[in-house]
Amino acid sequence: MTTQRISRQHLEGAIFLALFAACIPLSNWMLSNIGTVCPANGPCLIPIGFGLMAPSGVVVVGAALLFRDLVQRRLGLNWAFLAIAIGALLSWMVAPPALVAASVVAFLFSELADLAVFTPLQRRGLVRAVFLSSLVGLVLDSLIFLQLAFGNLNFLVEQMVGKTWIVLATLPLVALLRRHDERRNLQPA
Template identity: 60%
Template structure:
């Protein structure tokens, strides 16, 4: 097995584990937990978000890396496996909301990331993350909680994680160029 497939396998495992971890965090980790609602963390001045938002921001970037190394099919497989694992750590309604949000944002990811990643990897990760985080947030919040009360927090929290990942994407791109794997 070549080095890039092994790397893709690591991204795959990390991505699929982000999903149940995020779903578990929503009910268990936060500076405040709303009765019959999510546990929240601050993501900006006076802006709160369900705590799983941090892992989902990471997941959006990892999803792109899975697609880059292993292909679209493996990104979809990871979503289904992550949702299945989530069933062991989160309520069913949260699992359904999470899976639906990931699937819809993945379709948007295919439209944005896939055509850009060959030429402009960093732009592809940023742009697909921006599109994906909005779709993921709207779908998830509406299905999980029946409202968009935490939309600003969701978008901001995921944005922070994507922005923090961009320097690592730049390093990955430079390494790929050095190895002759991809010209971007």
């Protein structure tokens, strides 16, 4: 592998890491500021189809799962663990005080589960690995966050549907990235 390829791979990894890190504060900000409906003591909601409304942050959380996978693909497993640690710290720093524990715990468990599924699958098919690991991550994130934050699973279906839409929307980009990697003869880090 040439130095130019390695540099480009690291640059792409750094971009994915920055996008991943940006997802955490953006998601928390959206919950309080963006939605078609913003109830007084609840998260702002957006329509996600099927007549369902979900907390607006689901859009960004779905993207975070993808970016974590791409950090690992470009920079390796150690960087993926570092990304998760950075994400947990950012989550702790930007989550509303009442939601800090729920936000951090849900983030850590969902991202580690995503990593555990993605790691063995990525060499057998990037698109499949991203899809399956993201599904595992989004289910855990939704279950843990809702239970810890609110003591119930209200919005569980809505959160899972909203995050799944984002994962599905990103799969063509993942397929394009995979084809690009194959043309460049680039192997996962």
